[in-house]
Each structure stands twice: as C-alpha cells, then as structure tokens.
Amino acid sequence: MKNMLTAISNALCRITGSNVGAQTVSEFLIGQSELVNLTSPAASALATTTKRQPPKPPPVNTKASEAELVTEQPTLLSDPGARAVVSSRAFADFTPKASFEIKKCDVHRLEEGPPGQAELTREQGLHYYRTMQTIRRMELKADQLYKQKIIRGFCHLYDGQEACAMGIEAAINPTDHVITAYRAHGYTYTRGVPVKQILAELTGRKGGIAKGKGGSMHMYAPNFYGGNGIVGAQVPLGAGIALACKYLGNNQVCVTLYGDGAANQGQIFEAYNMAALWKLPCIFICENNKYGMGTSVERSSASTDYYRRGDYIPGLRVDGMDVLSVREATKFAADHCRAGKGPILMELETYRYHGHSMSDPGVSYRTREEIQEVRSKSDPISMLKDRMLSNKMAAMEEFKEMDSEIRKEIEEAALFATSDPEPPLDALCDHIFHNDLPLEVRGTTPWSKLKSSS
Numbered sequence: 001m002k003n004m005l006t007a008i009s010n011a012l013c014r015i016t017g018s019n020v021g022a023q024t025v026s027e028f029l030i031g032q033s034e035l036v037n038l039t040s041p042a043a044s045a046l047a048t049t050t051k052r053q054p055p056k057p058p059p060v061n062t063k064a065s066e067a068e069l070v071t072e073q074p075t076l077l078s079d080p081g082a083r084a085v086v087s088s089r090a091f092a093d094f095t096p097k098a099s100f101e102i103k104k105c106d107v108h109r110l111e112e113g114p115p116g117q118a119e120l121t122r123e124q125g126l127h128y129y130r131t132m133q134t135i136r137r138m139e140l141k142a143d144q145l146y147k148q149k150i151i152r153g154f155c156h157l158y159d160g161q162e163a164c165a166m167g168i169e170a171a172i173n174p175t176d177h178v179i180t181a182y183r184a185h186g187y188t189y190t191r192g193v194p195v196k197q198i199l200a201e202l203t204g205r206k207g208g209i210a211k212g213k214g215g216s217m218h219m220y221a222p223n224f225y226g227g228n229g230i231v232g233a234q235v236p237l238g239a240g241i242a243l244a245c246k247y248l249g250n251n252q253v254c255v256t257l258y259g260d261g262a263a264n265q266g267q268i269f270e271a272y273n274m275a276a277l278w279k280l281p282c283i284f285i286c287e288n289n290k291y292g293m294g295t296s297v298e299r300s301s302a303s304t305d306y307y308r309r310g311d312y313i314p315g316l317r318v319d320g321m322d323v324l325s326v327r328e329a330t331k332f333a334a335d336h337c338r339a340g341k342g343p344i345l346m347e348l349e350t351y352r353y354h355g356h357s358m359s360d361p362g363v364s365y366r367t368r369e370e371i372q373e374v375r376s377k378s379d380p381i382s383m384l385k386d387r388m389l390s391n392k393m394a395a396m397e398e399f400k401e402m403d404s405e406i407r408k409e410i411e412e413a414a415l416f417a418t419s420d421p422e423p424p425l426d427a428l429c430d431h432i433f434h435n436d437l438p439l440e441v442r443g444t445t446p447w448s449k450l451k452s453s454s
C-alpha cells in the first residue's frame, strides 16, 4: 500500500510537470517534499546489495608499555560494584578478564531475571568502548553538519543511548533481526554499516547506505529493517519478522524497538497479543529515554512501568546506561525466545542528550542540570572506561589513542559525505518496486518509467 502511495506521489509529480530543471534528487525533493516519500521497502532493497560487516574490534595488545603505565591517571571508581583492582601497576600485564556486579533487573512474570554479575574481557571492553565512542562522535559530527545546513530535514540523534545499541548487538547474532524507529543511526552502525555511509546518507549523497534517498530515518542493512518514521509502526513489522523466523524454524530472534512515546499505541498491544498467542521469538524493547518529543513519561503514561505493560508477556526493567546490563538482559531474553517460550519485553532505562530532533534545543521541558546530572553520573562511555581503568584492563593512553583514531575516522567520513555527489535525478524512481510490474490503472500505466533496480 505504501509503495502504491509512493508510486502515485511520484506519478503525480511527473504529471504536474513541476520542478523542471532539477538535476539532482535533493533539488527535486526540495520542490516536492510534500509529495515524494521514498519508503522503506524500496530502500531496503537497495541495502541488500551491501555486504554486512559488523564493526570489528581493533587489534588488542595484552601487554602495556612502561610509558602507558607511567602516564596512566587514576580515575574515579564510578561503579560501586566493580571488583578491587586485581593486579598491581608494577606488573605490565593487563587484567584479561574481570567480573562486575550489575544492577538487578526488575522482573515481571518471571521467577528469575538475568544474573547480577557480568564478565567482561579486555577485548570486549575495548570493542564496546570503540563502538560507543564512534557512535557518539558520529552524532556530534551530524549535529555540526546540520548546523552548517549540510544535513537538511529530519535528524534524530542517539548520543546518550549508545549502551542500548551496543549491549543488544553484543548479545545477539548477526543473523538475528533488528528493527527500530527513526532514531536509527546507532543501530545502523552496530548492524555493520560504516560511518561514511551513514553520514553520506544524512547528507543525501550517492554513497549513502540508501543511496542518499532515505536520509536520517530510513537506513537499512542486512537483517536491519530501519529506520521507521511513523511512531510505533515498526512494532507489528517486528512481530511479523519474528513470525517469519518461527515459520522458517531458523532459531533466530527479532529485536523490536520502540520508544516510551510509542508505548501507549493500540498497535503495540495488538502485536503483543499475536506474538504471545503464536509464541513468536520477538524481544520487544521499549527504550525509555524519559521523553517523547517534549512530553515526559509521567505526563504521557498512566503506568510508566513499561516492562509490565505486556501484561501476560514476561518483562525486565534494565539499566540501559550500562552496556553490560543491556548485554546480559538481552542474552537472557534471546535465550527465552530461542527456548520456544514466546515473546519477552524489556524496558531499557536510558537518556538522550540531544533534543528530540535538531529543531528541538531540548531544554524547554527539562533542565540543563538534569542533563548534566545524567552525563556526570551515568554516562555509558565514561562508566565503561572507569570500570576498565580501575580494574587495570586498559591504560588511559589506549583510550586516548582510540579517541584520536575515531576522530580521524569521523573526519574522513565527513569529508566523503560532503564531497560525494548527489544521486542523479533519473535515479529518483529506482527501487520503488521489487519487480517490474506491468501495472495498469484505468487503462494507463502512469508509473511505467519506474524501475525495479538501477
């Protein structure tokens, strides 16, 4: 239906003959933004040609150099659950693995939740740090490009919520499935899309992950279904993906994400019902970042216990600022689904640092002090770094080095995203249909020029 509407919109553009002279897709869209809407299935088809390459952990040294150890600064032990330092600074070896206490989840309709302890290897820790820091820096670059008017239109940033995307990805397989709403840049990255393709999508360039025609809300990768702009609409789609997994008997799960602002919609409860009835391997995840646009959860929800809102579906409330808590809870949830027990619901308590979108400064409905408090007490990146430093799992110098590598990668990606050409106008109508359909409506084929692929 959406495809049909898109096709009709595009056909209307053609029929009206407006925007004559536009050479590129973006010039055309500026004139036609009300009519043209390139929808997910089309862009999804584009993305299937891209090789899935989950971000690789960097090579890891197991020994610290003397210099690193000398320059290492002690940091505050922000995690009260962290174990005492295992090895002394006099030894050059890093602690290869440590165990951390994590916040116990609140549970609903479950006798027991995930364990209260999580193991972390040095390799994992460095990989999680690099991934979360890359997402953070990518979002800050997007903020900058937006303010320079290089990125236009909608843009919803994910900084603050990085532990959710990283923790989930660390707990599932690349062959499992993920679908989310419009705050999608972080998941696009953890599902394997390089920063340059994400930024180029934001700037509407040919090298973007949806060939520059999707933008901020419409990014896809294999087993990642976007990027959906209609609040809540991806939840029944996620249940459908889980139905496909069950039908195919492939033991895969679908992680279906939505926000607190979507959690009161009727379609969410319809999806819960069918998923429970058919015991679908669906992990429903409510990313509770405390606000839906400018409305706080207390003002929008009669019950803010989102993990209980599935009623007959078991639920967990998880510290969404702690990558280890998210990882352990998601593992627990995936095991539940793979054991054939049906769906499970997780509420990740998290926070977004930016406003709702780039047009929202984010400080009229919450105070600067509130944002600052979250940043200083529970920032997901600092928390992981402090844990690793205080357990001698890495040296401060390593983090600094990683930070400068990430900054360089982001700068290079931004250069690509600002120099790559825009897609040509005649590519605008590609990828609307999966097949070339000989469609006729009342004896005419107004969209006969639309091609299934380029």
Ligand SMILES: Cc1ncc(C[n+]2csc(CCOP(=O)(O)OP(=O)(O)O)c2C)c(N)n1
Residues within 6 Å of the ligand: 183, 229, 230, 231, 232, 258, 259, 260, 261, 262, 263, 289, 291, 292, 293, 356
């Ligand atoms: C069906 C529908 N209604 C309203 C909107 C407008 N809208 C866009 S985002 C949003 C708030 C959603 O908040 P939440 O689900 O908490 O996600 P967050 O932005 O916090 O990630 C609303 C109401 C929309 N896109 N779709």
Ligand SMILES: [Mg+2]
Residues within 6 Å of the ligand: 259, 260, 261, 287, 288, 289, 290, 291, 292, 293
């Ligand atoms: Mg929200």
